[in-house]
Amino acid sequence: MGCHCCNPARRRWLGGLLAAAVLPAPKVWAMAPAGSEGVVHRAKGVVRVNGTAVGEGAKVRAGDTVATEAEAEAVFSLGDDGFLLRSQGAVSVLDRGTDTATGKPVREVNLEEGRVLSVFGPKQITLKTPFANVGIRGTAAYLECGRDSMNICVCYGRAVMIPTDAPQRAEEVVTRHHDAPRLIRPGVMEPYMVKNHADDELVMLEALFGRVPPFLR
Numbered sequence: 001m002g003c004h005c006c007n008p009a010r011r012r013w014l015g016g017l018l019a020a021a022v023l024p025a026p027k028v029w030a031m032a033p034a035g036s037e038g039v040v041h042r043a044k045g046v047v048r049v050n051g052t053a054v055g056e057g058a059k060v061r062a063g064d065t066v067a068t069e070a071e072a073e074a075v076f077s078l079g080d081d082g083f084l085l086r087s088q089g090a091v092s093v094l095d096r097g098t099d100t101a102t103g104k105p106v107r108e109v110n111l112e113e114g115r116v117l118s119v120f121g122p123k124q125i126t127l128k129t130p131f132a133n134v135g136i137r138g139t140a141a142y143l144e145c146g147r148d149s150m151n152i153c154v155c156y157g158r159a160v161m162i163p164t165d166a167p168q169r170a171e172e173v174v175t176r177h178h179d180a181p182r183l184i185r186p187g188v189m190e191p192y193m194v195k196n197h198a199d200d201e202l203v204m205l206e207a208l209f210g211r212v213p214p215f216l217r
Contacts, residue, residue, distance in 0.1 A: 037060070037078070038060040038061070038081075040058040040074060040075070043058070044073040045070075045071050048069075064093070065092040068087050072087050072088075079105075080121030082208045084116065084118075084204075091116050092109075102124070105123040107123055108128060111143050112130070114144075117141075117155075117201055117202070120139060124137055125137065130145070131149065131186075132152070134161050135160045139157020140157065148186075149185035151181060152184065153194055154173055158172070161184070163189050165186050165187065176214060176215060
């Protein structure tokens, strides 16, 4: 799926999606500050929270594992962070207290397998997979984790990517619009392609909180 909205017609179309409030969150969640509770906004196919099948409106809390079976998809929020989990994936989101330097919350997102697109409110985030730890601040990212490798796109924002088996290859990236996707596998971190996520999905997730992606500002 394409991820660029460089031409005016595409930008107007994405702006229309935002105005239409695609998949709007219930008001209480759209207004909620960063916290430890959230809700499932969309459950397509079999979606599970801690092993129990759930539907739209189900509660999600920090520490829960959200998983999807084949052909399933879940959109859920946790505080002011939003997630789109594709089929055959499992992700857990943990609260890690407060950063003493900034006073902002610290959150950890663990993806053991599958594909997840995430947008975050202002806070410190660590993304963890078997292949890398990625430290980011108030941004958006797409993670895709398989048996032998992973790819990551910091869709916008700043991040430090640290391969698990080769920390000396750590790289800092600053992006505005999918500028530095990376493929990470044992011993290798290299430029990659933007794949399997789209701008309209970022617009949808940010709209859950009344926010707009920076590439539309």
